[in-house]
Structures are given as C-alpha cells and as structure tokens.
Amino acid sequence: xxxxxxxxxAGSRWLFGNGLWPVVRGFCxxxxxxxxxxxxxxxFGGAAARNSALAGRALQQYQQAKYVYDRQVDVHGxxxxxxxxxxxxxxxxxxxxxSERIKMLLSGSALLGSFLFPLGVLLQTLDxxxxxxxxxxxxxxxxxxxxxxxxxxxxxxxxx
Numbered sequence: 001x002x003x004x005x006x007x008x009x010a011g012s013r014w015l016f017g018n019g020l021w022p023v024v025r026g027f028c029x030x031x032x033x034x035x036x037x038x039x040x041x042x043x044f045g046g047a048a049a050r051n052s053a054l055a056g057r058a059l060q061q062y063q064q065a066k067y068v069y070d071r072q073v074d075v076h077g078x079x080x081x082x083x084x085x086x087x088x089x090x091x092x093x094x095x096x097x098x099s100e101r102i103k104m105l106l107s108g109s110a111l112l113g114s115f116l117f118p119l120g121v122l123l124q125t126l127d128x129x130x131x132x133x134x135x136x137x138x139x140x141x142x143x144x145x146x147x148x149x150x151x152x153x154x155x156x157x158x159x160x
Contacts, residue, residue: 032069068125075118082114096153113142
C-alpha cells in the first residue's frame, strides 16, 4: 500500500469539497409549513365553533410543527453558513502558520464539528432528550475551538 502524504492542497480540497455538500443539500420545510397552516386553521375553526377540545389539539399540533420547523430552519441556516466558512478556510489554508499535520487536524475538527452541531439540532426534532443536545454542544465546541485556532494561525507570522 503506497504511503499517501496529505498536503495543504489536499486539506484545502477536503474543506472546499465537503463545505459545498450542505449548501447543495437543503431541507424541505414545506411539509412543516403546511402542517403549521392547517393546524392553525383547525384551531381557529375549533375556537369559532366553541369546541375547546378541537382547538386545544390543533394548538398542540401547531406547537409541535412549529418546533420541528424552527429546528429545520436553524439546521439549514447553520449548515449553509458553516459550509461557506469552510470554503473560505479551505481557500486560505496555505496561509496558516502551522504544520501540515496541524492544518489537517484543524480541517478535520472544523468539518466534523460543522456536521455534528447541526445534526444534533436536527435530531432534537426526533428526541428532545439530552443526547441530541450533547451532540450539538460537542459539534459547536469543535467548531469554536477549530475556528479559534484557525484565527491564531492566520494571525501568526509564517516561519521562514
């Protein structure tokens, strides 16, 4: 098996290529919007008919649909925003004042965190327990740590 050396260019392509997929991938929030609208209509219809049980059920459906919709929009926005930052970092990776190994470690941390953070938020729509929250916190910690070290690497003078 030949030894493959990861160059800064490979790290740059890695960040750039993997930074694009969340932009392309989108989420279909339309189903949630349809459920929000229909549950509100049912709730108002129940209230107009003085049927408090129907209005209450419809408002519960609205609350659940709105929760899911908010998480989907958050995930979509975070994945796109983080993807754009990964693209920019991938283009500037050659200018970091770190070794190739550190650059690859930072790239991997930023990529993993940029995937885990929104994934944890999305999983909260299925499970409102601590597991998805912990995943989101871990992902955000990876992103914050990697981006902070990236900033230090850009601020340092390169070794000559």
